[in-house]
Amino acid sequence: MTRHHALSAVEVDGASKHFRLRHTHSLKERLVWTVQGRNRTDDFTALHPLDLTITQGESVALLGRNGSGKSTLLKLMAGVMAPDTGEVRVRGRLAGLLEVGAGFHPDLTGRENVHLNASILGLERETIEERFEDIAAFADIGPFLDTQVRFYSSGMFLRLAFAVAVHTEPDVFLVDEILAVGDEAFRAKCLERIELLAAQGRTLVVVSHDLPLVERLCSRGIVLEHGHAVADGPVSTAVHRMRAAG
């Protein structure tokens, strides 16, 4: 990792995203839309054109109320969807935990999925084999490693997905509110690991409503409101703003 000069890890250049109405909506979406005063037949701008640079080694929290555009921005960084305008560039190896179970094939066992997932994340076969024991030990799901993942609980998914993601030694690590499903001991282990990644000079972008957690993990906080970045600065300032807003 280059630490002496401030190279950018993530560049968001005028990126925006809008969505058209779908026919099925979750209850949460409807609630959020009602609060936003959003008409059900709208074209909805989840993220207005945004410019943002994240420097290598920074740890950044994306904060904001439900529906403010945090996950949309994270998905653009992850490349799981394309912006409607502008560009998002990420430098280095990217890994992320955006949705529990994403990138896992239900008919394959945990073991097979580790290989599949790690190769999707760009690891060579030998590297995967070298790290397999560490990945399995970190996930610590016992005999379920040889069970098809369709039988996994969401916590087991998380364990395996997290174990694979951190063992790819990502330059940029994206995490979306995902630690919520792990049990306390596993959560503590994950947090330690995330802190280690940060200490190694890797870049973190975290979406979370857990303000104490982001204060611990991140140094910079960006607050989104209705798809606009309305604050960007020290995490303590961003967290204070969120607390004041209730």
Ligand SMILES: Nc1ncnc2c1ncn2[C@@H]1O[C@H](COP(=O)(O)OP(=O)(O)OP(=O)(O)O)[C@@H](O)[C@H]1O
């Ligand atoms: N695929 C989609 N189709 C239609 N609307 C979408 C889609 N994905 C997101 N949206 C809408 O875009 C808005 C922003 O969503 P996003 O998931 O980025 O919010 P968020 O800040 O991450 O919210 P939360 O805190 O609830 O996770 C929401 O109103 C959401 O309903």
